[in-house]
Amino acid sequence: MKNVITVIVILLSPFFVTVTCNAEDTLHYDVVSEYIRSLGAIHNIQLMATKEIQDDKDDPINKLMSGIRSSTRIKLELNASISAQKSMTLKEPFETLLPTTTYWYKQKIDLHNEIITIAKTFLSAPKPGIDYSKMAARMPEITATLEYIDESIFKMMVLVFALLIDEKPDSKGHMSHLNITKAQRQKLIDNINGLFGSSLEKKDKNWTVSSAALLKAYLLKDYKCTDEW
Numbered sequence: 001m002k003n004v005i006t007v008i009v010i011l012l013s014p015f016f017v018t019v020t021c022n023a024e025d026t027l028h029y030d031v032v033s034e035y036i037r038s039l040g041a042i043h044n045i046q047l048m049a050t051k052e053i054q055d056d057k058d059d060p061i062n063k064l065m066s067g068i069r070s071s072t073r074i075k076l077e078l079n080a081s082i083s084a085q086k087s088m089t090l091k092e093p094f095e096t097l098l099p100t101t102t103y104w105y106k107q108k109i110d111l112h113n114e115i116i117t118i119a120k121t122f123l124s125a126p127k128p129g130i131d132y133s134k135m136a137a138r139m140p141e142i143t144a145t146l147e148y149i150d151e152s153i154f155k156m157m158v159l160v161f162a163l164l165i166d167e168k169p170d171s172k173g174h175m176s177h178l179n180i181t182k183a184q185r186q187k188l189i190d191n192i193n194g195l196f197g198s199s200l201e202k203k204d205k206n207w208t209v210s211s212a213a214l215l216k217a218y219l220l221k222d223y224k225c226t227d228e229w
Contacts, residue, residue: 026088028163029180038081039212040195045073064119071112078105104149150207157211161218182225192216
């Protein structure tokens with residue numbers, strides 16, 4: 001696990017050069033809790049979007065309007081997450097985690113702005129000089145990019161969980177302890193279960209649900225908590 005963390009930090013380093021200051025490290029439990037909350041909020045928006053699209057059936061106008069609503073909701077949630085992350089501070093070796101997440105979230109916001117612009121253009125009266133075919137062709141590119149970003153966030157979950165691993169090795173030199181209590185670990189698991197429910201058991205999970213499922217899997221591993229030493 002320690003080697004994996006080092007590799008991820010090295011991979012993230014080209015994106016961000018963080019100046020280490022004397023700011024107090026945010027409780028790692030609080031940081032992980034915010035990641036879970038944010039993933040759960042995005043998942044809820046995705047569920048609403050799926051239902052709205054199903055309700056719209058074959059009505060292209062309603063589908064475009066549903067797309068605008070969904071992208072707007074996601075933008076609002078991403079901005080809320082960014083605000084929360086900006087109030088947090090992590091020191092080495094996790095100093096790139098929050099700014100990297102913020103970077104990806106801002107990229108997603110830009111892409112959802114594009115989706116909204118395209119949808120509004122198609123909902124408006126036809127205007128000369130607009131290449132509607134080009135705009136339509138742009139949509140699958142946006143979708144693919146959003147999937148890539150969500151996959152990148154999924155790959156960061158190992159580092160998110162690593163925030164909870166106690167830096168002090170056990171008597172055998174293994175990193176086998178967490179820096180949270182049994183009650184805190186259970187709270188995180190309960191939050192994931194409450195936010196994602198049966199989606200965690202599906203085989204065709206999207207990257208958001210997969211991120212939550214991965215965090216839960218790590219939390220269920222045989223680590224000792226601070227009140228189990």
